[in-house]
Amino acid sequence: MPELDIVDLSMRFDLPNGSSVQALQDVSLSLKEGELMSVLGPSGCGKTTLLNIVAGFLAPTSGKIELNGHLVEGPDAERGMVFQKGALFEWMNVRENVEFGPRMKGMPKAERDQISDHLLEVVGLQDFKDKAVYELSGGMQQRVALARCLANEPDVILMDEPLGALDALTREKMQGLVLKLWKETGKTIILITHSVEEALLLGERLIVMAPRPGRIHREYNLPFAERGVNADLRDVKKSEGFAEKRDEILSMIWEMEEEIMGRTEQAS
Amino acid sequence: MIVLLFYIGLFAGAFFIVYAMRRGLQSRQDFTSLKTVTFGDESAVRSDRAASIISVLVIFVIWAAFTGSKLFPIHVPGPFVGDTKFTYTLENADGSTDDATVFVRVPAFGEEAEKFEVEPGSGFAKDDAFAAPAGRSSTILFDKNDEAKRKEGAKIVAINGTPIGEGDKVDTGDGTVSLTGKGAISFTPKQGLQMNPIWLPAPETVVSRFFEIANEGYQNFSLWEHLGWSLARVIAGFIAGALVGIPLGYAMGLSGWFRGWFDPIVEFMRPVPPLALIPLVIIWFGIWETGKIVLLFLAALWIMTIAARAGVSGVNISKIHAAYSLGASKWQIMRYVIVPNSLPEIFTGARVAMGVCWGTVVAAELVAAQKGAGMMIIAASKFQLTDIVIMGIVLIGVIGYGIDILMRKAENWLVPWKGQS
DSSP states (O other): OOSEEEEEEEEEEEOTTSOEEEEEEEEEEEEOTTOEEEEEOOTTSSHHHHHHHHHTSSOOSEEEEEETTEEOOSOOTTEEEEOSSSOSOTTSBHHHHHTHHHHHHTOOHHHHHHHHHHHHHHTTOGGGTTSBGGGSOHHHHHHHHHHHHHHTOOSEEEEESTTTTSOHHHHHHHHHHHHHHHHHHOOEEEEEOSOHHHHHHHOSEEEEEETTTTEEEEEEEOSHHHHHTTSOHHHHHHSTTHHHHHHHHHHHHHHHHHHHHHHHHHHO | OHHHHHHHHHHHHHHHHHHHHHHHSOOOOOTGGGOSOOTTOGGGOOOOHHHHHHHHHHHHHHHHHHHTOTTOSOOOOOOOOEEEEEEEEEEOTTSOEEEEEEEEEEOOTTSOOOOOOOOOOSSSSOOEEEEOOTTSOEEEOGGGSOSSOGGGTOEEEEETTEEOOTTOEEEOSSEEEEEOTTSOEEEEEOOOSOOOTTTOOOHHHHHHHHHHHHHHOBTTBOHHHHHHHHHHHHHHHHHHHHHHHHHHHHHHHHOHHHHHHHHHHHHHHTTSOGGGGHHHHHHHHOSSHHHHHHHHHHHHHHHHHHHHHHHHHTSOHHHHHHHHHTTOOHHHHIIIIIHHHHHHHHHHHHHHHHHHHHHHHHHHHHHSOSSSHHHHHHHHHHTTOHHHHHHHHHHHHHHHHHHHHHHHHHHHHHOTTTTOO
8 A cells, every 4th residue: 555645746836927937737646665766857847846736835726645544634744854064953952953843743752862863873963962963064963963863763854955065075975874764664765856867776666757837847766765774875876777767857947947047048 | 622632642642652562562463463465354353452451541641631630640731720920011091101010829729719909019909819710711990999090091001011002912921901981901821721620520520429429429429329220221211112012013923913003103203302201201200210210111122022023033934833743832932943043133232222221320410310320420510510520420331331241242142142043
């Protein structure tokens, strides 16, 4: 039985000048438990809108989302979210950030500490428990964000370009960490990214979206995520089929961008 | 004008001396001192400790030099004080002349001029004795004891041998002599550059007045009661303003209905200076404590409202979304996200509000009060007790500065995450 069902999702915004934007049109997807799906597409293709609807921050104009058979109508602890940056609470130290979800549920302190001790060790921050989050580097902050999300035991983890603000080296390390956490926890993950390489490396499934109206353009099932678990990601990038897939998707997105440019030129 | 020139001159001089001394001592080579581009790089501009010390010292030096302070050896020329004399040549109606001397005694500032006598001497013009106040011109009716009076046609033709007519001025060395329209002598002792203590008393006068008032009190209340009452009013008004303003600001930041409701009121009241409300507050609430606290409440209210609203609006939407998807309820988001996130803004607002309240309480006490820092200086000014006025101004400044330092310390302690997101 599929866990997350996205059925005929459409989203239409009215603009102040009277026109309207079709951000999403008839998007249908279903994810099984434990699947890791990456979403790729040129800017303006509606991938963040899609994620916000799944998270429950936006209501679609038509269509519906079901998780384990019940309708998604708003944000909930069953769907955890990891943001690009700025979502940690600066007034709490690392441990308090990680324990936020359990604390809101009213879990006793001893139990929460057990969870945060374990998770901070998993993400390699056991020595930073009592630090303020603003004293940590960008990569460490994203580790805290991942741990905070996991501490709440969500069914689905939604990641909105979680590694987008990191430098290349840190990003590579964090990609390894995401794969490790995915395998260890068996969570269903939707990951939005701008980087084709990241989408290939981390996406067991890969969705390429096209803009205006935002829709699913192509879908791939890829072997690289499995290969990357507990392996050197640089070797995965050199492995069979990776370079070809990367070039294929890059030129696909390139064409879409060209098309957008052409269309705006005609319009103006 | 002269004071300003002195200030600039002293400061420029001090700058070159410190600069020369620094060149002699090789300074530290930290990162900032190795920067070559410093003009326009704000981070390379560091407040120079020496300049701050010199700045304060220069103010005191100028104050001491222009008031003839005993604490400081160098003074600008003071007014003439002591005994002096000049002679006048009187011409009789028949053309004969006679000389007589005017002895002038000028007491120090603030002292009474005492009358004294001299021998009249010979001739038809007799010597005069005159006690003149310092720094002001006074008319000497020289012919009271002369045998030839002005109304009989006698007139002065020379001072110290220098011919003089109406409108001329003769410098006698210690003062200036001119003739009035009726032919009398007008004598002005040299004024010098020093200030009359009624305008600006010497620093030591202010300090001794401070100790006097600290020990004995002023106008039925001790100094600490005056200052304490001002402070208590500020704190009462500020707390009342914060207690109403912060929830109001939160409501405006969280609900469209509240924002629409209060926006016109807040935006209208915000630019109205609290001082402009004094007359209305007096009419409505009277001149005593209620009126003052209401005024301070109004001064703090809008500032705190706007600060709290800005604090709520300033929360990164990612934080709110994250909290919701971690399962927090609305109340928990308020308690654990919105309130802590708005605290830095509220503290900034509180610092501004405390500053405004302190300024407003002094102004309100100027209008009507029995005790308070503002009342102290306005009462003293009515008796021309400039030393108390200056002491009061200094104390008001020191307390205002102290409040701001305390607020900043509290801010660093309570909201260390300020500016860190």
